[in-house]
Amino acid sequence: MSQIKILTIIGARPQIIKAAALSRAIQNNFSDKIKELIVHTGQHYDDNMSQVFIDELEIPRPNYHLNVGSGSHGKQTSMMIEGIEEIILKEKPACIILYGDTNTTLAGAVSGSKIQVPIIHIEAGLRSFNKLMPEEINRIVCDHVSTLLFSPSLTGYSNLLKEGFVENNNGPYSINNPKIFHCGDVMYDNSLYFSAIADKSTTVLKDYKLEKNNFILATIHRNNNTDEPERLNKLFKSLLAIAHQNKINVIIPLHPRTSKLLAKNLEPEVYMQVKTSGYIKIIAPVSYLEMITLEKNSKLVMTDSGGVQKEAFFFKKPCIILRAETEWLELLSCGAAILTDTDESKIAEAYNYFTGTQTISYPNYFGDGKAAQFICEQILQNIH
Ligand code: UD1
Numbered sequence: 001m002s003q004i005k006i007l008t009i010i011g012a013r014p015q016i017i018k019a020a021a022l023s024r025a026i027q028n029n030f031s032d033k034i035k036e037l038i039v040h041t042g043q044h045y046d047d048n049m050s051q052v053f054i055d056e057l058e059i060p061r062p063n064y065h066l067n068v069g070s071g072s073h074g075k076q077t078s079m080m081i082e083g084i085e086e087i088i089l090k091e092k093p094a095c096i097i098l099y100g101d102t103n104t105t106l107a108g109a110v111s112g113s114k115i116q117v118p119i120i121h122i123e124a125g126l127r128s129f130n131k132l133m134p135e136e137i138n139r140i141v142c143d144h145v146s147t148l149l150f151s152p153s154l155t156g157y158s159n160l161l162k163e164g165f166v167e168n169n170n171g172p173y174s175i176n177n178p179k180i181f182h183c184g185d186v187m188y189d190n191s192l193y194f195s196a197i198a199d200k201s202t203t204v205l206k207d208y209k210l211e212k213n214n215f216i217l218a219t220i221h222r223n224n225n226t227d228e229p230e231r232l233n234k235l236f237k238s239l240l241a242i243a244h245q246n247k248i249n250v251i252i253p254l255h256p257r258t259s260k261l262l263a264k265n266l267e268p269e270v271y272m273q274v275k276t277s278g279y280i281k282i283i284a285p286v287s288y289l290e291m292i293t294l295e296k297n298s299k300l301v302m303t304d305s306g307g308v309q310k311e312a313f314f315f316k317k318p319c320i321i322l323r324a325e326t327e328w329l330e331l332l333s334c335g336a337a338i339l340t341d342t343d344e345s346k347i348a349e350a351y352n353y354f355t356g357t358q359t360i361s362y363p364n365y366f367g368d369g370k371a372a373q374f375i376c377e378q379i380l381q382n383i384h
């Protein structure tokens with residue numbers, strides 16, 4: 001039987017992780033029908049932002065590496081567009097697979113659509129309704145040039161309907177007649193699959209002397225939080241206050257973007273307090289298995305990350321979202337997460353609320369762990 005050739009384009013940490021679910025499904029169930037080639041743009045390049053996930057999540061070694069590295073949005077994206085175009089022309093895949101909303105996603109969307117290769121967008125339909133966020137532009141562009149759009153949430157699916165996508169349309173599907181799906185979340189597939197493996201294979205709790213259910217896990221990397229000193233100071237002041245008042249450890253695997261700006265953007269006194277606090281533990285980015293171990297065993301999560309807020313939910317941990325808005329409205333509506341932005345009193349109130357006695361519900365919004373399987377089936381049915 002002939003195989004269809006698909007080209008997966010990854011580059012930033014979260015999409016390397018998401019891609020693992022599809023690669024696993026292909027290897028386990030569709031290896032005779034789907035041949036996957038992988039392009040790594042090099043948007044993320046430190047070992048602990050990239051290679052560690054390829055090794056740990058058993059993603060096949062990328063067939064192509066563009067090595068674009070960091071740069072301004074325009075420079076970074078244009079280098080990717082040029083490189084991806086060349087590979088598409090050479091490999092002539094039946095479609096390209098794009099994840100999420102990074103500059104790598106945008107570059108894939110522009111390259112693929114201009115040379116008329118069908119685009120499959122995984123994590124379609126998510127919106128913050130804030131176009132000052134670079135990711136919002138990337139997602140809108142990618143969705144509107146895609147042929148198959150897989151939304152992991154009902155909110156995402158209904159956003160697509162509001163933007164003019166239609167449901168129940170018949171194939172053949174194309175950029176001009178796209179097909180939208182509501183399916184599970186490939187990140188949930190990964191959380192279920194790797195959860196038990198993480199328990200057995202990581203020592204991160206012991207390494208950092210963390211007591212189960214008695215520490216806060218925090219991540220900060222969103223560009224407005226890192227680049228605007230006022231916001232960064234408010235966030236770290238909040239973390240310091242909560243840690244010291246409640247005598248609780250806060251572990252922060254820090255994104256390199258934030259690490260590089262900490263000394264520059266924090267007030268000297270705040271910086272010194274963070275560095276000398278016995279409760280605040282800033283560490284390098286951790287591996288995926290270490291991260292989910294931290295999430296599963298934390299008391300509570302504080303984050304501005306899209307993926308981390310959702311994983312907190314998967315592992316039934318309350319989450320304080322350090323942003324003004326979220327794409328994952330389901331987490332707010334069921335009460336498992338609270339949006340505080342960088343407001344110090346809202347952050348403290350949310351902490352007190354979640355560490356009170358109330359029971360929080362975590363309904364199953366994100367599928368049955370088989371989203372990647374569903375996506376593969378739909379690709380086989382609809383892409384020729
Ligand atoms: C990108 C995505 C964001 C996603 C995040 C996941 C865009 C516009 N943003 O943001 O949506 O949430 O990835 O982590 O695509 N750096 C390193 N080493 C690395 C990678 C980055 O030091 O391996 C530093 C560089 O100083 C770089 C900065 O981090 O300039 C920002 O990296 P970049 O990929 O441009 O954006 P992120 O903030 O990582």
Ligand code: UDP
Pocket residue numbers: 013014017219221253254284285286287288289291292304305306307308311
């Ligand atoms: N993650 C990780 N190590 C870390 C921080 C995050 O493995 O030190 C994982 C996390 O478990 C999730 C993904 O990275 O699967 C989220 O990526 P990130 O926060 O960088 O980006 P976002 O989801 O906000 O786009």
